[in-house]
Amino acid sequence: MSSGPLVRVAFPAPAPFGAGGPLAGVALLTIDRPEALNAVSFATIAELVSSLSVLDADPECRCVVLTGAGTRAFAAGADIRELAGQTPGSLRSGGAFERWDELRVIGLPIVAAVRGYALGGGCELAMACDLIVAGEDAQFGQPEIKLGVIPGAGGTQRLTRAIGKVRAMELILTGRSIGAREAAAAGLVNLVVPAEETLDRALELAGRIAAMPPLAVRAAKAMVNRVDETALTQGLADERQAFFDLFATEDQSEGMAAFTEKRTPTWRGR
Numbered sequence: 113m114s115s116g117p118l119v120r121v122a123f124p125a126p127a128p129f130g131a132g133g134p135l136a137g138v139a140l141l142t143i144d145r146p147e148a149l150n151a152v153s154f155a156t157i158a159e160l161v162s163s164l165s166v167l168d169a170d171p172e173c174r175c176v177v178l179t180g181a182g183t184r185a186f187a188a189g190a191d192i193r194e195l196a197g198q199t200p201g202s203l204r205s206g207g208a209f210e211r212w213d214e215l216r217v218i219g220l221p222i223v224a225a226v227r228g229y230a231l232g233g234g235c236e237l238a239m240a241c242d243l244i245v246a247g248e249d250a251q252f253g254q255p256e257i258k259l260g261v262i263p264g265a266g267g268t269q270r271l272t273r274a275i276g277k278v279r280a281m282e283l284i285l286t287g288r289s290i291g292a293r294e295a296a297a298a299g300l301v302n303l304v305v306p307a308e309e310t311l312d313r314a315l316e317l318a319g320r321i322a323a324m325p326p327l328a329v330r331a332a333k334a335m336v337n338r339v340d341e342t343a344l345t346q347g348l349a350d351e352r353q354a355f356f357d358l359f360a361t362e363d364q365s366e367g368m369a370a371f372t373e374k375r376t377p378t379w380r381g382r
Contacts, residue, residue: 119159120144120181123173128315135315137174137322139167142181149188150180152233154208156191161214168218171381174322174329177314178241179225180234183307186226186250187234192259203264212265215240216337219330221321225314226250227307231289236263239270242333244300245314246292247307252300253289273340274300325363326381331355 125140127133141163143150160178167173180186203209224230224241231253238244238252246252254267262268263284272280275298283290292304305313321329331354338347358364362382370377 116144117159118143118145118153118156119163121163123167125177125315125318128312128319135319137172138315138318139173139176140315141176141178143179143187144181146182148191149185149229150234151189151191152187152237153191153194154206157208157211161211164215164218164220168220173220174326175318176220176222177225177311177318178222179311179314180227183227185229185234186224187237188229189232189234209265212240219333221329221333223314223318225311227310231255232263233265236265236267236270239274240266243302243317245303245305245310245317246295246301247310248292248304249307250292250295251289252295253287254284255287255289257285258287325367325379327361327363328358331358
């Protein structure tokens with residue numbers, strides 16, 4: 113087993129498609145447990161959240177790509193050896209599952225680049241991201257039922273919201289996994305690409321997002337995420353307030369001036 117970091121951070125990220133130079137504004141996070149198919153242990157999720165929190169506070173970082181080391185798995189699931197000896201009390205008091213909740217407060221958009229298995233905790237982690245680019249070899253699923261348990265890090269909730277009750281019920285109750293094409297047809301992933309292009313295409317997408325005004329990107333992400341948590345009337349009010357607030361930013365003035373002057377805007381993030 114690796115004794116080094118469980119999550120590798122590259123910021124700025126390497127450029128996609130072999131282009132020269134780093135990718136401005138984009139960070140690449142890699143779950144680095146290939147010997148365990150990048151299983152999401154308690155320590156792994158803690159490192160991941162810590163790394164994301166640091167990047168979230170860095171004004172130079174504008175988007176994140178999350179992937180798994182190697183080609184066999186984004187993350188094959190939770191670390192079953194670690195979970196096998198747990199009790200209800202140890203799970204409640206250990207604090208590991210609270211780290212999953214901290215993913216929800218990250219303001220940066222996160223793009224998952226998924227190759228191979230994204231099962232159980234790996235599927236939950238991909239769904240906790242904002243967009244998913246899947247290689248043609250990707251497999252998604254929540255097979256926890258086969259172990260006598262259910263998804264515990266958001267699987268029942270996020271999968272149902274992503275693909276609907278009927279499909280989610282079938283996958284969760286049978287433990288069946290689905291390929292990238294079926295996942296895309298169901299609305300779980302944004303883009304299916306040739307397996308070997310997965311990371312490059314995710315970096316390309318992240319680069320396009322990073323080129324947008326960062327304050328507006330964060331506000332847009334927050335408002336879209338609020339749809340699942342807020343009644344329509346309150347959501348509309350929150351959206352309008354966020355819209356109003358952006359008119360106090362330099363980026364808003366710059367963006368509209370550049371449009372009028374027919375030039376490329378320069379975003380300052382303020």
